Amino acid sequence: MRKAEFIMALVLGVFSAYLMWKSAELPIGWQKGIGPGGGMFPFWLSTGMLICCVWILVRWVRRTSPPSQSEEPYMDHQTAVLIGMVVGSLTLMIGAIHLVGVYGAVPLFFIWYMRTLGRHSWTESISLALITPVVTFFFFEILLHITLPKGYLEPLFYPLFELFL
Amino acid sequence: MEILQLLLGGFSVAFEPMNLFLVIVGCAVGLFIGAMPGLGSVNGVAILLPVTFIVPPTSAIIFLAAIYYGAMYGGAVSSIMLGIPGASTAVATTFDGRPMAVQGNADKALVAAAVASFAGGTISIVLFTLFAPPLAKVALAFGSPEEFALMMLAFGTFIGLGGDDIPKTFFSIFIGLVLSAVGLDVMSGEPRLIFGDISGFFHGINFLVLAIGIYGIGEILWTIETSKGTVAVASATVNVQRIIATLGELKKSIKTMFMGSFIGYFVGLLPAAGATPGSIMAYGMAKTLSKNPGSYGKGNIDGVAAPEAANNAASTGSMLPMLTLGIPGSPTTAILLGGMVIWGLEPGPRLFVEQSDFVWGLIASLYVANLFAVILNVAFLPLFIWVLKLRFTVLAPVIFVLCVVGGYAPTQDMHDVWLMLLFGVVGYLMRKLDYPMAPMVLAIVLGPLAESSLRQSLMISHGSPMVFFERPIAGVTMLIAALLFLLPVFQAIKARIKGVNQGNAGKLGDNSAGS
Numbered sequence: 001m002r003k004a005e006f007i008m009a010l011v012l013g014v015f016s017a018y019l020m021w022k023s024a025e026l027p028i029g030w031q032k033g034i035g036p037g038g039g040m041f042p043f044w045l046s047t048g049m050l051i052c053c054v055w056i057l058v059r060w061v062r063r064t065s066p067p068s069q070s071e072e073p074y075m076d077h078q079t080a081v082l083i084g085m086v087v088g089s090l091t092l093m094i095g096a097i098h099l100v101g102v103y104g105a106v107p108l109f110f111i112w113y114m115r116t117l118g119r120h121s122w123t124e125s126i127s128l129a130l131i132t133p134v135v136t137f138f139f140f141e142i143l144l145h146i147t148l149p150k151g152y153l154e155p156l157f158y159p160l161f162e163l164f165l
Numbered sequence: 166m167e168i169l170q171l172l173l174g175g176f177s178v179a180f181e182p183m184n185l186f187l188v189i190v191g192c193a194v195g196l197f198i199g200a201m202p203g204l205g206s207v208n209g210v211a212i213l214l215p216v217t218f219i220v221p222p223t224s225a226i227i228f229l230a231a232i233y234y235g236a237m238y239g240g241a242v243s244s245i246m247l248g249i250p251g252a253s254t255a256v257a258t259t260f261d262g263r264p265m266a267v268q269g270n271a272d273k274a275l276v277a278a279a280v281a282s283f284a285g286g287t288i289s290i291v292l293f294t295l296f297a298p299p300l301a302k303v304a305l306a307f308g309s310p311e312e313f314a315l316m317m318l319a320f321g322t323f324i325g326l327g328g329d330d331i332p333k334t335f336f337s338i339f340i341g342l343v344l345s346a347v348g349l350d351v352m353s354g355e356p357r358l359i360f361g362d363i364s365g366f367f368h369g370i371n372f373l374v375l376a377i378g379i380y381g382i383g384e385i386l387w388t389i390e391t392s393k394g395t396v397a398v399a400s401a402t403v404n405v406q407r408i409i410a411t412l413g414e415l416k417k418s419i420k421t422m423f424m425g426s427f428i429g430y431f432v433g434l435l436p437a438a439g440a441t442p443g444s445i446m447a448y449g450m451a452k453t454l455s456k457n458p459g460s461y462g463k464g465n466i467d468g469v470a471a472p473e474a475a476n477n478a479a480s481t482g483s484m485l486p487m488l489t490l491g492i493p494g495s496p497t498t499a500i501l502l503g504g505m506v507i508w509g510l511e512p513g514p515r516l517f518v519e520q521s522d523f524v525w526g527l528i529a530s531l532y533v534a535n536l537f538a539v540i541l542n543v544a545f546l547p548l549f550i551w552v553l554k555l556r557f558t559v560l561a562p563v564i565f566v567l568c569v570v571g572g573y574a575p576t577q578d579m580h581d582v583w584l585m586l587l588f589g590v591v592g593y594l595m596r597k598l599d600y601p602m603a604p605m606v607l608a609i610v611l612g613p614l615a616e617s618s619l620r621q622s623l624m625i626s627h628g629s630p631m632v633f634f635e636r637p638i639a640g641v642t643m644l645i646a647a648l649l650f651l652l653p654v655f656q657a658i659k660a661r662i663k664g665v666n667q668g669n670a671g672k673l674g675d676n677s678a679g680s
Contacts, residue, residue, distance in 0.1 A: 004597075004598060008594070008595065008598055008600075012340075019343055019358070022358050022360070023346075023357065023358060025357065026355055030628050035352075035620055035623060036619075036623055036624075038357055040620075041620070042342075042343045042346040042358060045342050045343045048339040049339045049340055049343065052333070052335045052336035052339065055332035055335075056332045065330055066330075067598050074597065075390075075597070079390050082389060082390070083386055083389065086385075086561075087586075090565060091586065093565075093569070094569060094579075094582055094583060097582070102569075106566050109562060109565075109566070110562050113561070113562040114558060114559070117558055118556060118558025119558075120558065120559070124559075128562075132562075132563065136566070136570060140570060140574065143219060144216075144218060144219045146574050147577070148573065149579060
């Protein structure tokens with residue numbers, strides 16, 4: 001926990017400095033006749049972020065904040081594997097949306113998630129994997145007219161749109 | 166009299182068939198979400214907001230407010246049956262609700278929770294109806310310095326009353342505000358903070374991307390981590406006779422419910438406080454005032470009634486500053502406020518005048534939602550108990566898919582989906598280290614308004630910050646905000662003085678023992 005607290009504050013501190021530099025691309029001071037420059041608001045707030053990170057680090061050194069005192073692991077092995085698998089499969093699903101679209105990626109995600117992480121039966125996994133995209137399609141595409149990405153599977157949907165729209 | 170007329174007009178909006186239907190569906194969805202351990206109103210509202218684009222704004226907010234309401238009812242189910250709060254707002258309900266369930270009185274606790282929620286809801290909506298119009302009238306005179314001062318007050322409550330780590334709370338507010346500044350500068354039209362020249366940042370970071378990331382993806386990761394073990398569901402038999410008997414018993418708790426409702430309502434008004442501390446305070450107060458405080462924590466029915474009345478009252482309370490001042494009173498109302506912007510409404514004091522139908526339709530719908538929530542809650546208790554047995558590996562992927570689709574829908578850009586995943590994961594990692602998330606979401610919603618009111622005020626005053634202190638309302642608000650920001654400093658000094666005194670006393674004690 002203590003190590004994680006340090007790393008997080010450091011990373012966020014570097015990010016704050018980057019934000020300051022990035023905000024300074026626009027004027028950060030008072031512009032005559034116009035008022036405060038466009039970079040003022042984010043610049044001074046990122047400065048505040050940086051100060052907070054330094055403050056957190058000072059508390060870390062003095063061991064005054066609870067995480068900087070804690071000797072418990074930030075994440076035990078079992079949790080790390082579990083969260084890693086969930087985040088990994090989410091990343092793969094979102095990545096797959098670019099290729100095979102929502103309607104290709106979602107069923108694959110469901111089958112993978114329910115079979116490997118949930119150890120559900122094939123019947124349960126496959127039925128949810130089929131129901132979810134169908135409901136999504138009718139709700140978003142037909143009712144809301146929001147076209148979700150379909151990747152290379154786009155041509156398959158032309159007949160469906162002709163039928164329902 | 167005028168209020169009554171407006172309220173009647175509101176009821177004609179709330180009773181339109183579609184709105185009535187949405188209230189019922191919203192309550193049911195809210196009850197379901199509230200009953201699921203880990204998920205509360207804020208998660209439901211964040212994930213389902215994109216779904217409401219189909220209906221007009223009034224119907225959309227009626228639907229979301231019903232979810233908010235239903236979730237406050239539903240939270241008790243998991244608190245009582247599992248001993249795990251269904252939402253953070255129902256933490257205090259576990260104190261006596263769980264012991265009651267263990268003693269075989271789960272059904273009594275559930276009915277008590279429902280009735281108390283109804284009482285809390287009703288009392289707070291009446292208070293709301295009476296307070297909102299005059300407050301909105303006062304707020305009409307507000308200019309940009311007052312607006313900015315109010316926002317400082319909202320952030321001040323997080324520092325002074327939030328109870329989280331101070332530098333981390335500040336950080337959370339700052340990063341939320343900076344993220345809201347990404348995109349085009351409203352005043353000069355120049356692009357700013359376009360990271361890596363990625364075109365997706367030009368349209369800014371939609372607050373929903375952050376809200377769904379944190380309250381959808383981040384929350385599920387959090388729940389996956391915390392609910393690894395198996396939990397035992399208490400058994401409950403629900404029948405009409407026992408319900409009627411419980412109602413009779415609850416007559417004694419009327420005073421407790423009243424007290425809980427008032428505490429919840431007024432605590433709910435504050436942005437940083439809201440339903441969770443409101444319900445805990447109500448529990449504490451009920452215990453203190455009780456003739457038999459020893460029975461609390463061992464299954465006292467008042468210990469269920471007080472927090473449940475309070476959390477419902479707080480949810481209504483948090484809508485008051487949202488509708489009258491444009492300052493959300495809770496994370497959930499922050500998301501509703503962001504929703505209003507998406508729907509093309511301008512939140513703030515003028516809402517009451519310019520969108521009277523919208524405001525009064527919402528207020529009237531709260532009365533309706535309260536009624537339906539209690540009916541649905543009691544009628545479908547067995548169903549909500551069944552929900553608890555549903556395994557999280559079924560719900561998690563469904564919610565993930567809703568998050569992805571919901572994150573995509575507002576801007577129809579995959580860039581936002583990736584950003585949402587990033588916010589979800591980083592938010593989860595930060596939350597593990599006690600970084601509070603609510604101030605960040607509030608800040609990204611209020612950010613654009615905070616910036617424009619600050620810059621406009623400074624333009625009026627030609628750069629002098631005194632503009633915030635010279636005007637009476639802004640000055641007083643700023644002063645209170647400043648006190649809130651400094652409150653932790655006072656507390657630290659007090660603690661140190663006390664520590665020194667105790668240290669001295671300790672030394673004296675040692676000496677006397679030695680001599």
